[in-house]
Amino acid sequence: MLARLLFLGMILTMSVFSHAELTIEINKGNDDPLPIAVVPFGWKAGVTLPEDVGAIIERDLHRSGLFDPLSREDMLSRPSNASEVYFRDWKSLGVDYVVVGELAVEGGTLVAKYELLDVNTQRSLLAGTETQPASRSRFLAHTISDMIYEKLTNIRGAFRTELLYVSAVREGNDNFRYRLLKSDIDGANEVVLVDSKQPILAPTWAPDGQRIAYVSFETTRPAIYLHNLVSNERKQLTNFRGLNGAPAFSPDGNKLAMVLSKDGSPDVYVMDLSTQALQRVTNHFAIDTEPAWAPDGKSLFFTSDRGGKPQIYKVELATGYVERVTFEGDYNARARVLGDGLGLVMVHRVNGNFHIAVQDFKRKRVEILTSTELDESPSVAPNGSMMLYATKHNGQGVLAAVSVDGGVKYRLPSRFGDVREPAWSPYLY
Amino acid sequence: MQLKKQLLGISLLTLSAAVAAQAPVEDINDRNRGYQSAGGMNEELFQQLQQLQQEIMSLRGTVEEQGHQIRQLKQQGLDRYIDMDRRISALSGSPAQGPADMDSSPVSSPEGDTGDVSIQANVAAGAEVPTAAAAAATSGTSAAANALTGSPSQDYANAYELVKARQYAAAIEAYKGFVERYPNDRYTPNAWYWLGELYIAVSPKNLVASTQAFQKLLADYPDNGKVPAAMYKLGTVYFIQGEKDKAKTMLTHVIDRYGKTGNSAVIKAREFLRQNY
Numbered sequence: 001m002l003a004r005l006l007f008l009g010m011i012l013t014m015s016v017f018s019h020a021e022l023t024i025e026i027n028k029g030n031d032d033p034l035p036i037a038v039v040p041f042g043w044k045a046g047v048t049l050p051e052d053v054g055a056i057i058e059r060d061l062h063r064s065g066l067f068d069p070l071s072r073e074d075m076l077s078r079p080s081n082a083s084e085v086y087f088r089d090w091k092s093l094g095v096d097y098v099v100v101g102e103l104a105v106e107g108g109t110l111v112a113k114y115e116l117l118d119v120n121t122q123r124s125l126l127a128g129t130e131t132q133p134a135s136r137s138r139f140l141a142h143t144i145s146d147m148i149y150e151k152l153t154n155i156r157g158a159f160r161t162e163l164l165y166v167s168a169v170r171e172g173n174d175n176f177r178y179r180l181l182k183s184d185i186d187g188a189n190e191v192v193l194v195d196s197k198q199p200i201l202a203p204t205w206a207p208d209g210q211r212i213a214y215v216s217f218e219t220t221r222p223a224i225y226l227h228n229l230v231s232n233e234r235k236q237l238t239n240f241r242g243l244n245g246a247p248a249f250s251p252d253g254n255k256l257a258m259v260l261s262k263d264g265s266p267d268v269y270v271m272d273l274s275t276q277a278l279q280r281v282t283n284h285f286a287i288d289t290e291p292a293w294a295p296d297g298k299s300l301f302f303t304s305d306r307g308g309k310p311q312i313y314k315v316e317l318a319t320g321y322v323e324r325v326t327f328e329g330d331y332n333a334r335a336r337v338l339g340d341g342l343g344l345v346m347v348h349r350v351n352g353n354f355h356i357a358v359q360d361f362k363r364k365r366v367e368i369l370t371s372t373e374l375d376e377s378p379s380v381a382p383n384g385s386m387m388l389y390a391t392k393h394n395g396q397g398v399l400a401a402v403s404v405d406g407g408v409k410y411r412l413p414s415r416f417g418d419v420r421e422p423a424w425s426p427y428l429y
Numbered sequence: 430m431q432l433k434k435q436l437l438g439i440s441l442l443t444l445s446a447a448v449a450a451q452a453p454v455e456d457i458n459d460r461n462r463g464y465q466s467a468g469g470m471n472e473e474l475f476q477q478l479q480q481l482q483q484e485i486m487s488l489r490g491t492v493e494e495q496g497h498q499i500r501q502l503k504q505q506g507l508d509r510y511i512d513m514d515r516r517i518s519a520l521s522g523s524p525a526q527g528p529a530d531m532d533s534s535p536v537s538s539p540e541g542d543t544g545d546v547s548i549q550a551n552v553a554a555g556a557e558v559p560t561a562a563a564a565a566a567t568s569g570t571s572a573a574a575n576a577l578t579g580s581p582s583q584d585y586a587n588a589y590e591l592v593k594a595r596q597y598a599a600a601i602e603a604y605k606g607f608v609e610r611y612p613n614d615r616y617t618p619n620a621w622y623w624l625g626e627l628y629i630a631v632s633p634k635n636l637v638a639s640t641q642a643f644q645k646l647l648a649d650y651p652d653n654g655k656v657p658a659a660m661y662k663l664g665t666v667y668f669i670q671g672e673k674d675k676a677k678t679m680l681t682h683v684i685d686r687y688g689k690t691g692n693s694a695v696i697k698a699r700e701f702l703r704q705n706y
Contacts, residue, residue, distance in 0.1 A: 285482055307490030308483070327497045 033068035042080025056141035065408025213247035257291035388422040657694035
C-alpha cells in the first residue's frame with residue numbers, strides 16, 4: 001500500500017518551481033566528435049545584424065554532441081566564401097570541415113549564402129542560400145544548421161524545433177505563479193502561453209505542431225485543455241470528477257489519450273477530438289496512467305501498478321489485449337516511444353535513484369542513459385537523436401538533454417529556480 | 430481479463446460468505462451493537478478487499494515475471510540447441526567429406542550416428558521451430574526435385590546438404606532420385622540408409638517406406654558398413670509399428686552379430702532393450 005501511495009504521489013506531486021530562461025551548458029560530449037570550423041559570417045559594413053548567425057550555427061552543432069567546433073580565436077583566417085579558404089591552414093588546425101558564409105540585407109530581408117567544405121578532399125559538400133525576414137535571423141541560422149547536420153550525419157536535423165515546459169515562481173509564502181512556456185529548442189525566443197496561480201502539468205504537442213494539450217488546475221480542479229498555437233484559442237476538454245491527466249495526441253492528431261478516474265481508479269481513455277466521444281481503454285482497479293501511442297496508432301503504452309509495482313504495459317486498442325513490456329527493475333514508468341518505434345524511453349529506478357533509460361524492443365535490454373538522480377519526464381526529439389528530461393541540479397529543477405545512445409549530455413539550467421515537464425515538438429518545418 | 434474477473438468474483442464470494450456467517454450472531458445479542466459492528470464490519474470488509482487487491486496485484490506481478498522468465502528460458506534453450514547443432518554439423522564435416530567419412534569408417538560410422546542424433550534432436554525440438562522447418566521443407570522440395578547433376582558424389586552431397594538443412598521431405602526426394610539413377614554406386618547403400626532414417630523423421634512418419642528402405646539395404650548390401658545401424662533402426666521402427674517381438678529379435682541379432690566390434694548400434698540396441706523390455 002505504501003508503495004502504491006508513493007506511486008500516486010509521483011503522479012500528483014508538483015514541486016516548487018520558478019520562472020526561468022534557459023541557458024545551455026554542455027557537460028558531456030560524444031567520444032569522437034567531428035572537428036568543424038564555423039567561420040563567422042561575413043557581412044557588408046554599415047549593417048547592424050540582430051544575431052551572430054555563425055555563432056548560432058556553431059552552438060547548434062556543438063549541442064548535438066556530434067561536432068567539436070574550433071574556437072574563433074584559433075582561426076588563422078576568416079574567409080567568407082570558398083575561394084578565400086586555404087585548406088592547408090585548416091588542415092594544420094586539425095579541422096575536417098569548414099563552414100563559410102556571407103550575410104546581406106536586401107530591403108527587410110536577410111540573405112545568407114553559405115558553403116560547407118571538406119578540408120581533406122578540398123571539395124564543396126553543400127552550398128546554398130537562405131532568406132528570412134531580418135527578425136527571423138535565428139531561424140535562418142537554425143535552418144543552415146539543419147542542412148549541415150543532415151549533410152554530415154544523414155540524420156534529419158531538429159534545430160528548428162520548439163520546446164514546451166513549465167516554470168513556477170514563488171510569490172509569497174504559499175503562492176506560486178505557474179507559467180507554461182514555449183521556446184526554441186536552444187532556449188531562445190521564450191513565450192508565455194499560460195500564466196496561472198494554479199499548477200500546470202503535462203504539456204504535450206500534437207503531431208501537426210500547431211496544437212498542444214496540457215493539464216491546468218485553474219478551475220482549482222485538474223482539467224485537460226486543448227490550445228491552438230496558431231489561433232491562440234483554448235478549449236477545456238474535460239471536467240470530470242477526480243484525475244484528468246496525462247494527455248497524449250494520437251499519431252494522426254485526431255485523438256487524445258488521457259487518464260481519468262471518473263469511474264473509480266485511474267484508467268486510460270481515448271477521446272475523439274472531433275466528437276469528444278470517450279473510449280475506455282483500460283479497466284482495472286490498479287492505477288493505469290501515462291499513456292503513450294505506438295507509432296502506428298493501434299496500441300498504447302501505459303504505466304500500471306497492476307502487478308504490484310509500476311511497470312510499462314501495452315494495450316491493443318482494437319482488442320483491449322494487455323501485455324507487459326518491461327521486466328527489468330521494480331519501477332518503470334512514463335514511457336515515450338522512440339520515433340522509429342524500435343524502443344521505449346522511460347523513467348527507470350535503480351538503487352532508489354530515478355534515471356532515464358531506453359529499452360530496445362529487439363535486444364530487450366534496458367540501458368540507463370543518465371547519471372543524475374530524480375530524473376523524470378523524458379521527451380524525445382523528432383529525429384530520435386536526443387531527448388530532454390527534467391532533473392535536479394544543485395537542488396534546482398533543470399532541464400537536461402541526453403543523446404539516445406547516452407554519449408552526449410547537456411543541461412539547460414534556468415537562471416531562476418525550477419523548470420519541469422519538457423516537451424520536444426515534432427518537426428515544425 | 431477473464432481470469433481477473435473470476436478472481437474478483439471469488440474474492441467477492443468469500444467476502445459475502447463471511448458476512449453471512451457472522452451477521453446473525455451479532456443480531457441475536459444486541460441490536461445496537463449489531464449496528465456498530467456492521468459499520469466495523471464494512472470497514473473490515475473494505476480492508477480485506479484492499480488486502481485481496483494487493484495480494485492479486487503482487488501475484489499478478491509474479492505471474493507476469495515468471496511468464497517472462499519462461500519465455501526467456503525457452504528462447505535460451507532454443508538458442509543453445511541451434512548453437513550446438515551448428516557445432517555438431519560443423520564437426521561432422523562438409524557434405525563433400527561426408528560420404529568419404531562413411532567409407533573410411535564403415536563399422537563404427539560416426540557420421541551415421543551424428544545424423545541420427547541430429548534428427549532425433551530435431552524431432553524433440555520440433556515444437557519450437559515448426560515454422561522454420563516447415564518453410565524449409567516447402568522451399569526445399571523444389572530445390573530437391575531439381576535435377577541430378579550426373580555426378581554421383583555431387584548428387585549425394587547435395588542430398589546430404591538437405592538433411593543437414595533439415596529439409597527432410599526434400600531430402601527424401603533427392604535420395605529417391607539418387608537410388609533410381611545410380612543403383613550401383615558406392616553411395617547407394619548410404620542413400621537407402623538415409624531414406625530409412627528420413628521416412629521416420631518427416632511428419633507424418635512413413636513407417637512402411639522406412640522399413641522397406643532399411644530392408645533393401647540389409648538384403649542387397651549385407652556387408653555394408655551401414656548394416657548394423659540399419660538393423661538397429663529397423664528394430665526401432667518395428668517397435669513403433671507395435672511388432673515388439675520382431676523388434677526384440679532384430680535388436681538381439683544386432684548385439685549377437687556385432688557385439689564384439691564395439692559398433693555404436695550395439696550400444697544403442699542394448700540401451701533400447703533395457704528401456705523398453
